[in-house]
Amino acid sequence: MNSLSTRARLAVTAVAALALAGVAIGYTSLSASPEPDIQSGTVTGPRLQVLSNGKLSTVSWNDPSGPREVTGQRCDRAYSAGGTTACLRPVSALKAGELAVLDSSSRETRTVPLTGFPNRTRVSGSGRMVAWTLFVDGHSYAANGFSTSTGILDTRTGTLVQSLEEFTSTVDGRPVQAVDRNYWGVTFAADDNRFYATMSTGGHRYLVEGDFAARTVKALADNVECPSLSPDGRRIAYKAAVNGDPQQGWRLSTLDLATMEVTPLAETRSVDDQPTWLDDDTIAYGMQRSDGVNDVWAVPADATGSPSVLVREANSPAPL
Template identity: 70%
Template sequence: MIALSPRIRVLVTVLAALLLAGVAVAYTALARDRPPVATGSSPVGGGPRLQVLTNGRLSTVSRADPGGPREVTELQCDRAYTAGGTVACLKPVGPLSSTGLIVLDASLRERSALPLTGFPNRLRVSSTGRMVAWTLFIDGHSYATTGFSTRAGILDTRTGRLVKSLEEFTITLDGHPYRNADVNFWGVTFTADDNRFYATMSTNGRRHLVEGDFAARTVKTLRDNVECPSLSPDGTRIAYKSAIDADPKKGWRLSVLDLATQRITPLAETRSVDDQAAWLDDQTVAYALQTSDGTNNTWSVPADGTGTPRLLVPGANSPAPSEVLAAGR
């Protein structure tokens, strides 16, 4: 080992201290200029949480402070949802339209994986965590275009029963048996019994709200111009997007349908929302909006038509009330 003179050792010590100080200043500047993000086992607050995607990575934030620090995992998804202790993730796994569905528990341990074909679009988990439903674009990437094709499927995670496409189900349209090659389904939402569900069905230029029976493999139309339904926690209302003047090219209005009275309540969000809204509770729905530069932001609005939209989680989409705990808990 080479012996250093006392003078040289002092100089080295000073230079090292200056270098460390510079690194600390640079890190502080970077942290100040980016959204607050907590990773690993860093504490991000207790209480109820909200699951979102941050730049495609599965994340959770505190419901009490949704714009604050967030726990960001390494799991990448195009769409994600969680309920009943089950986390579902749709992610591209190969070139073109190769997609994977991953089902995990509340600790993010993988329970099952399923290869699919199509571009990830919608994803839902039943309130018990048992049923998982997804929608993929097979052709096209927008519901506002003509000639698009979607495929919606359902997995029973308890029995392993798989329905690859709702087009396999028996259809009743306006009270009559129906079959047409142009039928498309998307936007499934489950009732509390893990058997019945609601979804959108399009055919012959019309878009219908349908009610389905998983065990009986049937669907029946209920009313027109209801897309991407989302059932409220109390099971009484459906949040959905409706095409303005029944023309998707004009955009969509976020509304709520009372299933008992059939009363429709347009919500205070007047911007076009092309998303399947998620209920945060019985009074509030959340949804994603994309800015002109491609940034996704999660917003919320009261479900009774009052109030104003609120920016909930900047730089995030795919909101869902979460039971996933922060890392290290």
């Protein structure tokens, strides 16, 4: 166990809860945008889930720029799959954040209290496994000295892993127990046991493959952040730091897990998001405008074509 374990770090953060609450209002005001001019309506058929100014919403898969159903469910980040929705609820001046697990009828089935600023969440294809990442210290992956907490919940058995730092990690077959380890951006394989994530340590940001039952993670590749596994399980979409330096921004790329071949995509702007596969051919992601408003963009997964806006004034895309 690290001398500065996640449990200890979270305890320190909990002691500072009043300070966290005090900055929450300012943080929210910076991250929120004006209420978007959204055409409301009923959405039928295949759908895409997004957040509209922090509210859980759906749009038509065939007409994502058309009317959208906007609920009252507020999330800083959200993702849905297999009839399960993970909603990372915002930190407020009166309440710390939490993970809310919702069923296909939007009924709350479980909540997990969390300390930190919500940043990433994912659900396995079956809806069984839920993961999340919080910033415990700092608010950017480009900054020095940030600290994250990443956990996983098995909704079927109730098994809760508060931090991946509890798992045994290896790089090139050697155990890694450094106190600077951080994990973020989990994505699940189809078997609900294997997963991928980012681990940073010693100045490197690795793609790691995890085994939930065995409680192990092993490094597979360097300079891979916020991975997202393709529906066919063959490729990882991710953000790669330009020249290995996050302060220079990130480039969306894909990694073939069989050959380890890297393919930079046609999106050449810096993307600080965990991409989402809409299908085996298309990747979606959030981009923030200069005025602070987010849009969901899409780009082909084979480096052809060009990026285009998929859903305006939205983020956290998830195909339903």
